[in-house]
Amino acid sequence: GAGVSQTPSNKVTEKGKYVELRCDPISGHTALYWYRQSLGQGPEFLIYFQGTGAADDSGLPNDRFFAVRPEGSVSTLKIQRTERGDSAVYLCASSLQRGGPSGELFFGEGSRLTVL
Amino acid sequence: GDSVTQMEGPVTLSEEAFLTINCTYTATGYPSLFWYVQYPGEGLQLLLKATKADDKGSNKGFEATYRKETTSFHLEKGSVQVSDSAVYFCALRQGAQKLVFGQGTRLTINP
Numbered sequence: 001g002a003g004v005s006q007t008p009s010n011k012v013t014e015k016g017k018y019v020e021l022r023c024d025p026i027s028g029h030t031a032l033y034w035y036r037q038s039l040g041q042g043p044e045f046l047i048y049f050q051g052t053g054a055a056d057d058s059g060l061p062n063d064r065f066f067a068v069r070p071e072g073s074v075s076t077l078k079i080q081r082t083e084r085g086d087s088a089v090y091l092c093a094s095s096l097q098r099g100g101p102s103g104e105l106f107f108g109e110g111s112r113l114t115v116l
Numbered sequence: 117g118d119s120v121t122q123m124e125g126p127v128t129l130s131e132e133a134f135l136t137i138n139c140t141y142t143a144t145g146y147p148s149l150f151w152y153v154q155y156p157g158e159g160l161q162l163l164l165k166a167t168k169a170d171d172k173g174s175n176k177g178f179e180a181t182y183r184k185e186t187t188s189f190h191l192e193k194g195s196v197q198v199s200d201s202a203v204y205f206c207a208l209r210q211g212a213q214k215l216v217f218g219q220g221t222r223l224t225i226n227p
Contacts, residue, residue, distance in 0.1 A: 004159070033214065042120075042205050042217035043160070056214065091160065105215060107152075107160040 002026060004108035006092050012114045013082055021077045021111045025094030032075050033105060034067055035091040043091055049075060082115045089113075118143040122206050122218035129196055130226050137191040137221050139180075139206035147208040149173075149182050149189040150215065154203045163191075163204070198225045 005024040013019055025032050030051055035043035045059040052072045060066075064082075069075040079086055089112050093105040123138040141149065151163040151173070164173030169184035178193045189206060206218040 040219070042122075042207075042219045043215075045214040045216070048214055059214070093160075104162045104165075109157075109159040 004092055004094055004106055006090075006108035006111050008111055009109065010112045010114075012116065014116050015082060015084060017082050017115075019079045019082055019113060021079075021090050021113070023075045023077070023092030023094075023108060025073065025075070025092070026106055029094035029096055029106070030072065031095045032069060033093040033095075034075070034077050035093065037089045037091055037110070039088075046077070046090075079113075082113075084115050087113055087115045118147065118208060118210060118216045120206050120208055120216055120218035122204075122221050124219075124221070126222040126224060128224045128226065131198055132195045133225075135191070135193040135196045135200075135223070137204055137206075137223070139189045139191065139218060141187050141189065141206075141208050143187075143208055143210065145210055146184070147210045149180070150207040150209065151178070151180055151189070151191050152205040152207060152217075154205070154220075156202070160205065196223075196225050198227050201225045 007022045032049040034046040037043045047067050048056040049069045052069055064080045066078045089110040091107055091110045093107045095105045119142045121140050148167045150165045152160045153163045154160050164175040166173040166182035169182055172181045180189050180191045201224050203220045203222045205220045207215045209215050
């Protein structure tokens with residue numbers, strides 16, 4: 001498929017553990033976004049990459065959250081010392097270049113994280 | 117900061133009914149406005165968009181008009197189908213920045 005791919009689709013972990021979530025964007029899309037969606041809420045912005053660099057990380061809730069995109073394609077969201085409040089669906093989206101003000105973001109199906 | 121407020125759900129309608137889902141926004145400047153839809157078991161996908169005041173976005177029988185004077189972007193459809201059952205999200209975007217979403221409205225259409 002040519003869409004945004006996220007793995008794993010489901011992750012159950014214990015409080016205090018470390019978790020990595022992977023996003024493989026659409027080929028050729030240079031912009032990549034991470035969002036978090038809690039039950040019954042809209043997606044909340046976490047971080048945005050343009051190429052390899054984080055252009056805006058203002059949505060990361062604290063220093064336990066970190067994301068990388070070393071080669072400007074695949075991105076990994078890393079969560080240290082997970083807490084029960086981190087349980088949510090983590091969404092990744094990509095778009096062409098910056099996409100402009102009307103540019104479409106293409107979303108993956110998300111990674112559901114459950115922290116016990 | 118910028119924000120989007122949507123009509124609270126869930127909304128339940130019968131097939132062929134008229135649909136309105138209200139959306140209002142708060143933003144500095146002139147954002148682009150979007151409706152995204154999330155069908156069961158699928159990722160978010162763009163339904164329609166409008167980039168400036170008085171623009172009307174339309175797709176799959178859905179319409180929404182960008183109203184600057186009322187800071188609104190209400191979603192409408194004249195005759196809904198069972199296949200329209202989904203969660204609908206209103207969103208705005210300033211320039212090339214992040215999308216800001218509303219909380220979503222779950223729509224269920226009964227046959």
